[in-house]
Amino acid sequence: AQTVTQSQPEMSVQEAETVTLSCTYDTSENNYYLFWYKQPPSRQMILVIRQEAYKQQNATENRFSVNFQKAAKSFSLKISDSQLGDTAMYFCAFIKGGSQGNLIFGKGTKLSVKP
Amino acid sequence: DTAVSQTPKYLVTQMGNDKSIKCEQNLGHDTMYWYKQDSKKFLKIMFSYNNKELIINETVPNRFSPKSPDKAHLNLHINSLELGDSAVYFCASSQSTLGNQPQHFGDGTRLSIL
Numbered sequence: 001a002q003t004v005t006q007s008q009p010e011m012s013v014q015e016a017e018t019v020t021l022s023c024t025y026d027t028s029e030n031n032y033y034l035f036w037y038k039q040p041p042s043r044q045m046i047l048v049i050r051q052e053a054y055k056q057q058n059a060t061e062n063r064f065s066v067n068f069q070k071a072a073k074s075f076s077l078k079i080s081d082s083q084l085g086d087t088a089m090y091f092c093a094f095i096k097g098g099s100q101g102n103l104i105f106g107k108g109t110k111l112s113v114k115p
Numbered sequence: 116d117t118a119v120s121q122t123p124k125y126l127v128t129q130m131g132n133d134k135s136i137k138c139e140q141n142l143g144h145d146t147m148y149w150y151k152q153d154s155k156k157f158l159k160i161m162f163s164y165n166n167k168e169l170i171i172n173e174t175v176p177n178r179f180s181p182k183s184p185d186k187a188h189l190n191l192h193i194n195s196l197e198l199g200d201s202a203v204y205f206c207a208s209s210q211s212t213l214g215n216q217p218q219h220f221g222d223g224t225r226l227s228i229l
Contacts, residue, residue, distance in 0.1 A: 033214045039156075045205060045220035052215065089156055095214040100170045103150075103218060105158040 002027045004094050006106035013082045014114055020067075021077045021109045023092030029053075031097030034068070034075045039108075040088040048090070051075065053097070082113045118142050121206050121221040128196060129229050135192045136224045138206030144219075146170075146212050147189035149181060152203040152223070161204075164189055165212050193226075201228045 003026045013019035025034070036048040051059045051068050058066050063080045079086055092106040119140045128134055140147060148171075149161040163171040167183040178194045193200060203223045209216040 031214075035217065037220075043203065043223045043225075045207075045223075047217050047219070050217060091158065097214045100163065100165075100212045102160050102163070102171055102173075103148075108156050 002029070002094055002096070002104050004092055004104050004106040006090075006092055006109050008109045009107070010110045010112070012112040012114055013079075015082055015084060017082055018078060018080045019082055019111065021079075021090050021092075021111065023075045023077070023106055025073050025075065025092070025094050027073070027094065027096075029096050033095050033097065034066075035093040035095070035103070036064070036066070036075075036077045037091045037093060037105075038086075038088045039091065040085075045091075049077065079111075084113050084115060087111060087113045119206055119208055119219050119221040121204075121224050123224060124222060125225050125227075127227045127229065130196055130198060132196050133192070133194045134196060134226070135190055136204055136206075136226075137188070137190045138221060139188050140206075140208040140219070141187065142208055142210075142219060144208040144210050145186055146209045146216075147183065147186070148207040148209075148218065149189065149191050150205040150207060150220075152205060154202070158205070162189075162191075163212070170212065196226075196228050198228050201226060 032053045034051045038046045049061045067076045089108045146165045148163040162181045164183045206221040207218040209218045
């Protein structure tokens with residue numbers, strides 16, 4: 001069975017600084033996808049970024065980028081120039097490539113951006 | 116326009132009651148899901164439907180019965196509510212069941228059992 005581990009329950013960062021959230025996963029699959037979702041206090045689940053396992057190049061979306069280390073089964077999220085609106089729970093998630101849609105989530109990291 | 120909409124956003128009810136949560140998506144997606152987020156914020160899939168057919172049922176008690184009248188709707192009916200059912204329930208949808216299709220979530224329904 002696949003598992004996703006986020007080892008940092010809470011983190012904080014100063015506005016405009018950079019922060020990295022950790023995620024590791026365990027799988028025997030070779031074809032899979034990884035995601036980071038953001039859940040602000042408003043409770044919405046917002047897709048931040050995704051990575052295809054077959055791609056070596058790390059995904060980037062504006063201030064958000066990932067460091068995908070397939071051999072180490074690591075998928076960290078880097079947020080540059082942190083903004084107050086980045087304050088949220090961040091969830092790492094895994095899904096098999098040919099799966100029936102079962103997203104497996106980590107337990108989340110609560111990020112606080114301080115002014 | 117909201118892509119995945121759930122109603123109601125909040126639901127407060129007594130133990131033993133029966134309640135329903137509705138979900139609709141206007142994205143033209145084939146696959147819809149229900150997830151449960153517990154008090155510790157842990158998210159876990161409950162059900163998924165593809166073109167109105169059940170494809171995932173993750174050992175959820177029989178008191179929970181999803182119904183998909185068409186592929187744009189997936190409702191969740193819960194019988195004989197228990198204290199442990201208190202949680203936030205999220206509906207989501209994706210283009211297909213394939214892993215490369217991102218799932219789009221509704222805003223969640225906070226269910227509180229008194």
